[in-house]
Amino acid sequence: MACSRSSRWSRTLIAGCALALTLSSVGVAVPKAAVAQPQPAGALTLPEGPAQAxxxxxxxxxxxxASRNPYERHAPAxxxxxxLAMVVLDHLSPDNFARANTSHTEVECSCVGLAPGxxxxxxxLLAALLMVSGNDAANMLADMLGGQRSAVAAMNRKAAAVGARATRASSPSGLDGPGWESVTTPHDLAAMLRAALAYPLIAQIMRAPSAQFPGKTITNQNELLTRYPGDLAGKxxxxxxxxxxxxxxAQRGSRRLAVVQMYGTGDLYGQAIGLFxxxxxxA
Structure with missing residues (x-):
């Protein structure tokens, strides 16, 4: 287990790493399933679920x-x-515009349905990217950043800057292919979400139930917006x-919590609700 020292988030995690090492050094096994703080009387049981990490x-x-394999590397999808959304707002104004072309639509979908011209x-495009996971929108935004290679390079620099040092992006959309598999960890995704929600437009888009898009209304695919009171964002x-x-x-009172799940096969929403x-x- 490696601990990055490059951000406030990461510095907080170092204490957790040191604790695990101390417990191990005196022969007390650290549970592989989860590491958590003691529960107060009457608290819910820490849920297990379908995500491996x-x-x-x-x-x-x-x-x-609490965590299970928080530094294990998996493809992020x-x-x-x-x-990508953070990189876009670091370089482009929200009111910048461009015209779609056929190359933007030549991608495995999910897609928002860009119309060439x-x-x-x-x-x-950010609404399409974050609300309906448009891979065509990701392609077009990458072009607006100078092309896929430039966009991916900027994404990797941004990941390092926010303390996500185990992350390697290889495509703007998260699609995998021979020679361009992206990897990250639950720790890194949490650091990225924390940084992203400091961008007011990203936070606004991710908590909006719908948005107007040329020729249609798009609906946020994050089911917890309607299933979990206080939900702030989800991807x-x-x-x-x-x-x-x-x-x-999600937020309750003044507390805000983040959940990350990777390499899952079942109901991740149900597990996320239990973790929240x-x-x-x-306490």
Whole structure:
């Protein structure tokens, strides 16, 4: 288990790593299933679930409340689009626009349905990217950043800057292919989400139930917006290599928590709800 020292989030995690090493050094086994703080009387039981690697953390302090394999590397699938969104806003105005072309639509979908020749603003493309996971929108945004190679290079620099040093993006959309498999960890996805929600437009888009898009209304695919009171943001992903992935945040009172799940096969939403409930139930 490696601990990055490059951010406030990462510095918070170092204490957790040191604790694990201390316990191991005196012969006390650290549970592989989860590392968590003691539960108060009457608190919910920490839920197990279908994700092989997951993490529950305080979004504001970076403190990990519970985890399973938080530094294990997996393909992120579309959860990496949160990283692309930050890069886009670092370089483009929300009101910038460009016209779609056929190369943007030549991609494995999920897609928002770009129409070649139609102009789209950065803001509209970000909504398509984060709400309906448009791979065509990711392609077009990458072109607006100077092409896929430039966009991916900027994504990797941004990942390092926010403390996600085990992350390697190889495509703007999170799609996998021979020679360009992306990898990240639950720790890194949590760090990226925390940084992304500091961008007001990203936070606004991710908590919006719908948005206007040229020729249609698009609906946010994050089911927890309607299923979990206080949900702030969520991004799902799936590829054959990544299996199911999810990164999200919720708020109750003044507390904000983040959940990351990777390499899952079942109901990640149900597990996320259980983790949020458990986290909010802690003192």
């Amino acid at each position: 997951w993490l529950l953390a305080d979004l504001d302090t970076g403190r990990i409340l 579309s959860t990496i689009k949160v990283l 139609q102009p789209y603003t950065t803001r509209q 799902t992903g799936y590829t054959n290599l990544a299996r199911k992935t999810y990164v999200g945040a 409930d458990w986290g909010f139930g802690q």
